[in-house]
Amino acid sequence: MIDKSELEKEQKVVQSEQVFVVKLPSKGKHGYTDTIKCRPLKVRDVKALVADPLEDEVEYVSRLIDAIQGTIVEGKINLRELSMPDFKKVLLAHRVNSIGAVFELGFYCSCKDELQTVKYDLMQLDEKEISDSYVEPVQLNSFSVRFPRVYGYIPEGKKSFSDVTDFDVLASAVVGKDVEELTLKEMKEVQAFVEKWDGSYGVQEDVEIPCKYCGKKVRVGIPFFLFIQRW
Numbered sequence: 001m002i003d004k005s006e007l008e009k010e011q012k013v014v015q016s017e018q019v020f021v022v023k024l025p026s027k028g029k030h031g032y033t034d035t036i037k038c039r040p041l042k043v044r045d046v047k048a049l050v051a052d053p054l055e056d057e058v059e060y061v062s063r064l065i066d067a068i069q070g071t072i073v074e075g076k077i078n079l080r081e082l083s084m085p086d087f088k089k090v091l092l093a094h095r096v097n098s099i100g101a102v103f104e105l106g107f108y109c110s111c112k113d114e115l116q117t118v119k120y121d122l123m124q125l126d127e128k129e130i131s132d133s134y135v136e137p138v139q140l141n142s143f144s145v146r147f148p149r150v151y152g153y154i155p156e157g158k159k160s161f162s163d164v165t166d167f168d169v170l171a172s173a174v175v176g177k178d179v180e181e182l183t184l185k186e187m188k189e190v191q192a193f194v195e196k197w198d199g200s201y202g203v204q205e206d207v208e209i210p211c212k213y214c215g216k217k218v219r220v221g222i223p224f225f226l227f228i229q230r231w
């Protein structure tokens, strides 16, 4: 006969193995948790990403967010409310834990019209935590400003990222006032705040790979949004 308590113990072990912890580089400074727990992606989670053609980028990323949202087991959080660096960290953690750390990067060098590919270990990517001196929100006149959120990058009604404007993104950084009602002087202050901190923390977003023909180092962007789609 199977000892029931043994079986329960075993199940607990399995459960804990299937959950991974993501430490967000914003360290809780955006007003949400600094840690979330996820389970690895399953086939049913990614079906919505694979089955439909990539009609437009914005909608694709929106579906990607929904797929990832369903894997959060602890840490009550809406992924659309994350900053983009935090969301990219979640995507990286999912890639490493759900599929694996090796990812094929593709790039072109100016010396030759040929797609070069290289297997890259994503664990090599650097990560910077947000500065201890970062504070949000910052009060400006009748509104306050904070770091832009994911939803600002995927506005409804826009198809591709090239259609997304600074105003869309900054709308998620302004609290307490409609971005369209801001004076240009106020808008400039918002932009200055965002520019000051943009890129100051998070996972490294590009790497240098030597061309196999001329040896020159080519800067290659890390395609975070394709981490789950490209196995």
Ligand SMILES: [Zn+2]
Binding pocket: 109, 110, 111, 112, 211, 212, 213, 214, 215, 216
């Ligand atoms: Zn080259």
